Amino acid sequence: xxxxxxxxxLVILGDGLATTxxxxxxxxxxxxxxxxxxxxxxxxTYYLAIVKPAxxxxxxxxxxxxxxxxxQKCRRxxxxxxxxCKKCGNCVLRMDHHCPWTDNCxxxxxxxxxxxxxxxxxxxxxxxxxxxxxxxxxxxASRNVPMNVFDWTRMEFAVxxxxxxxxxxxxMTVGLMTYRTLVNAAQNITTIESWxxxxxxxxxxxxxxxxxxxxxxxDLGISRNxxxxxxxxxxxxxxxSTNRDGVSFSLRPGSSPDPWPPQDPFEVSTDPYYSDxxxxxxxxxxxxxxxxxxxxxxxxxADFGVDLSTE
Numbered sequence: 001x002x003x004x005x006x007x008x009x010l011v012i013l014g015d016g017l018a019t020t021x022x023x024x025x026x027x028x029x030x031x032x033x034x035x036x037x038x039x040x041x042x043x044x045t046y047y048l049a050i051v052k053p054a055x056x057x058x059x060x061x062x063x064x065x066x067x068x069x070x071x072q073k074c075r076r077x078x079x080x081x082x083x084x085c086k087k088c089g090n091c092v093l094r095m096d097h098h099c100p101w102t103d104n105c106x107x108x109x110x111x112x113x114x115x116x117x118x119x120x121x122x123x124x125x126x127x128x129x130x131x132x133x134x135x136x137x138x139x140x141a142s143r144n145v146p147m148n149v150f151d152w153t154r155m156e157f158a159v160x161x162x163x164x165x166x167x168x169x170x171x172m173t174v175g176l177m178t179y180r181t182l183v184n185a186a187q188n189i190t191t192i193e194s195w196x197x198x199x200x201x202x203x204x205x206x207x208x209x210x211x212x213x214x215x216x217x218x219d220l221g222i223s224r225n226x227x228x229x230x231x232x233x234x235x236x237x238x239x240x241s242t243n244r245d246g247v248s249f250s251l252r253p254g255s256s257p258d259p260w261p262p263q264d265p266f267e268v269s270t271d272p273y274y275s276d277x278x279x280x281x282x283x284x285x286x287x288x289x290x291x292x293x294x295x296x297x298x299x300x301x302a303d304f305g306v307d308l309s310t311e
Contacts, residue, residue, distance in 0.1 A: 004100045005050065011166065012042050019128045019163045022156060026135055035131065038124035045117040046102070054107030055246050057082050057091035066247065071310055078310070079247045080259050081218075083192060086307035093246030096190040098305025105305065108246035112230050112237070115185065118178040125171040132164040188218045188225035192304050196261045198295045203264075213262050217255035224250075 016039030024032035057076040068079040076091045083095040085105050094108035106114045184194060197216055203209040231242040291308045294300055302308055
């Protein structure tokens with residue numbers, strides 16, 4: 001939503017510029033310049049995370065060019081790892097999630113831009129927190145100084161406390177997202193697929209699916225995974241994005257060429273065993289359905305922006 005983008009801009013500029021002003025007055029010019037530079041870096045990476053497209057699936061109108069199903073809503077191809085975003089109204093290649101704070105999907109084409117924004121936020125807030133702590137320590141060390149020689153005004157002290165709390169809050173909350181994003185990249189798995197993998201593993205534990213279903217087929221090892229997600233060159237890691245098309249993907253050795261995750265046997269099997277189980281264990285069946293299952297964090301797949309009617 002657009003209001004969340006405005007709030008994010010307000011926090012970035014307000015916290016960054018206010019801290020820069022405090023550092024300029026009570027620290028040094030060089031320290032303030034570093035803070036200003038990091039704030040500018042966050043602004044740039046945030047802008048790119050907003051405007052860079054996630055990577056729409058090709059249109060299916062006209063002659064067929066891909067051996068992939070067609071989305072009934074956007075009339076685009078829907079290859080493996082693609083999902084229809086209910087916010088953007090299009091199928092996104094290798095869709096990770098829809099981010100409300102950028103009002104943009106995160107997919108194959110802009111995953112690197114989104115990751116760099118998160119890293120920039122952590123670098124900037126980490127630096128601001130460190131400098132704020134130095135100032136607060138200096139104030140505490142001067143607690144016995146007479147007020148007539150104390151060089152902090154009440155407004156400056158209030159601003160310091162506000163930006164310190166804001167920076168700490170942003171550092172911790174965005175840090176969780178940064179950790180999750182980088183770990184997923186190292187495993188070549190999207191946020192949606194991570195949710196799917198939890199669901200598949202729970203089905204394997206219950207004996208609904210075979211153990212082989214829980215082997216994620218796109219995990220190629222950390223080095224190849226990072227190249228798949230961020231690109232082959234150092235330049236693409238720092239400034240660009242991957243050159244993968246988001247349509248075809250390499251598979252780990254021994255993986256099944258069938259689409260992952262596997263379909264529930266309740267839905268596709270003609271074996272009367274599964275029909276009988278569906279009748280007798282309706283509660284369990286409904287619990288494991290994609291549109292109702294929740295992971296350990298209480299998340300449903302719709303929370304990532306996926307239009308369930310197209311799944």
